[in-house]
Amino acid sequence: MAHIANSRNSQLELFEPTGRVDKSQSKNGVGFSDPAFASNKTLPVHRWVPWIAGFSSDFVRDALSLYLNGEGTVLDPFSGVGTTLIESILQGFNVIGFEINPYAALACRVKVNAHQIGLNNLYSAIQGLKKFYKDKASSDYKPQSLPPEGFKTRAEFYSPKVLRKVLIIQDFISCVEDLMVRDLFRLAFASTMVRYSNYSYEPSLGRRASAGKEDILDFPVGEIILNKLIEMAEDIKWLEWKVPSSGATARIINASFFEHQAHIEPSSIDIIITSPPYLNNYHYNRNTRPQLYWLGYAETPRDLKTLEDSNFGKYWQTVRSQGRLELGFSLPGTDLEDNLDTLRALNVERGIYGGNGWANYAVSYFKDCYRFAQGISYVLKPGGKALVVIGNSILQGILIPTDYYFGKIAELIGLKLVDIHIPRETRVGNSIIQSAVRVTKAKASHQLYEAVVELEKP
Numbered sequence: 001m002a003h004i005a006n007s008r009n010s011q012l013e014l015f016e017p018t019g020r021v022d023k024s025q026s027k028n029g030v031g032f033s034d035p036a037f038a039s040n041k042t043l044p045v046h047r048w049v050p051w052i053a054g055f056s057s058d059f060v061r062d063a064l065s066l067y068l069n070g071e072g073t074v075l076d077p078f079s080g081v082g083t084t085l086i087e088s089i090l091q092g093f094n095v096i097g098f099e100i101n102p103y104a105a106l107a108c109r110v111k112v113n114a115h116q117i118g119l120n121n122l123y124s125a126i127q128g129l130k131k132f133y134k135d136k137a138s139s140d141y142k143p144q145s146l147p148p149e150g151f152k153t154r155a156e157f158y159s160p161k162v163l164r165k166v167l168i169i170q171d172f173i174s175c176v177e178d179l180m181v182r183d184l185f186r187l188a189f190a191s192t193m194v195r196y197s198n199y200s201y202e203p204s205l206g207r208r209a210s211a212g213k214e215d216i217l218d219f220p221v222g223e224i225i226l227n228k229l230i231e232m233a234e235d236i237k238w239l240e241w242k243v244p245s246s247g248a249t250a251r252i253i254n255a256s257f258f259e260h261q262a263h264i265e266p267s268s269i270d271i272i273i274t275s276p277p278y279l280n281n282y283h284y285n286r287n288t289r290p291q292l293y294w295l296g297y298a299e300t301p302r303d304l305k306t307l308e309d310s311n312f313g314k315y316w317q318t319v320r321s322q323g324r325l326e327l328g329f330s331l332p333g334t335d336l337e338d339n340l341d342t343l344r345a346l347n348v349e350r351g352i353y354g355g356n357g358w359a360n361y362a363v364s365y366f367k368d369c370y371r372f373a374q375g376i377s378y379v380l381k382p383g384g385k386a387l388v389v390i391g392n393s394i395l396q397g398i399l400i401p402t403d404y405y406f407g408k409i410a411e412l413i414g415l416k417l418v419d420i421h422i423p424r425e426t427r428v429g430n431s432i433i434q435s436a437v438r439v440t441k442a443k444a445s446h447q448l449y450e451a452v453v454e455l456e457k458p
């Protein structure tokens with residue numbers, strides 16, 4: 001990789017600034033530079049929905065210019081809120097994205113189609129909302145909409161005054177006729193909805209009270225959403241001018257990548273640019289419960305369970321109580337199995353919080369790495385590349401070089417491991433590492449890094 005912008009520093013922070021990678025100083029050629037540059041948080045369209053991104057838009061842009069010669073099909077098997085998809089569309093490449101979480105998939109769909117939204121319709125809907133909200137919020141209007149019945153939280157999610165305003169907004173959104181505009185409004189609400197709730201991201205979703213913050217008794221809900229919509233409208237104008245008229249297409253598949261055979265032809269993809277969930281148990285589904293329920297994608301906990309079970313790598317919560325799970329393959333020349341055995345033997349007296357629980361989680365994760373590598377091999381054209389941004393991990397004090405193991409798994413499947421680039425040496429740790437219920441309080445910031453595993457299909 002000659003010059004590729006950095007992945008980001010941690011999946012546990014939302015859109016933190018990232019740096020650039022300079023191959024002249026790469027790991028294999030010794031160390032990387034890390035000058036700061038604007039992150040997704042401030043860039044048009046990328047700024048719409050905060051997410052644990054995996055990488056910045058610059059990383060994707062540079063990768064596309066380096067690896068695709070003007071044409072080709074791009075795939076992101078774990079699209080999140082669509083960094084790879086948007087950049088591909090902006091550069092005129094056809095792109096396919098899998099994303100299992102329906103809220104994130106909505107964000108992808110809205111973003112990649114946004115340049116086709118009729119701006120006049122959008123402006124008049126924004127004006128409509130402004131007037132509707134002003135009239136209704138200041139009168140004794142009784143909203144027709146109801147909060148989602150199945151959405152149960154320990155504390156009241158919205159205080160009564162805030163809830164009334166949110167419901168007024170829902171009343172308006174449900175009547176927007178242009179479906180693309182309506183989805184944009186739904187996204188504007190969903191991407192801001194936690195900000196005026198009694199919950200916050202720390203970075204996992206929890207009660208504000210638990211984080212020492214006061215509940216939000218009242219809030220200018222309409223103003224926040226209108227500002228968001230105005231920002232979106234500005235970006236759509238920018239998109240209209242930026243998206244090439246080549247007619248590149250984007251396909252968003254709201255399903256697990258493990259179902260890829262039902263959706264894509266074998267040997268049809270030129271490049272994969274992606275970042276799967278890391279081995280850090282960041283719970284994408286729990287953290288998006290408010291959006292999933294309020295947008296109507298979940299009605300009961302069973303809906304979340306289905307999502308959880310299909311999530312890449314599973315979650316510790318879903319496998320911790322099971323008997324010993326087996327890897328099902330060997331990884332010669334590595335200490336993966338030794339590490340898993342060591343992990344399993346640790347703190348057995350802590351039950352699910354001890355070795356077996358975490359070893360089961362790690363085993364599930366590497367089993368999915370194996371399936372993922374098989375998927376890469378299935379979809380890539382011969383000579384096609386995959387850039388997989390992945391962080392290492394620390395479980396129960398044991399350092400797990402996930403990037404290295406994943407590279408070796410890919411080799412086992414028959415892919416060529418071209419290189420493992422380490423754009424940034426340290427990243428901030430997470431709750432698994434620091435929590436008091438875990439064993440060793442590792443010095444995470446000195447041991448965690450993020451890597452780009454570069455693979456090629458022979």
Ligand SMILES: C[S@@+](CC[C@H](N)C(=O)[O-])C[C@H]1O[C@@H](n2cnc3c(N)ncnc32)[C@H](O)[C@@H]1O
Pocket residue numbers: 011051052053054055077078079080081082083084098099100101104255256257258274275276277278284310311312
């Ligand atoms: C690190 S995030 C990717 C973020 C993305 N690079 C972006 O820029 O927004 C990983 C994503 O994988 C999704 N995911 C987890 N399991 C999946 C699966 N089996 N198939 C497809 N997507 C999955 C999660 O919902 C999450 O959005």
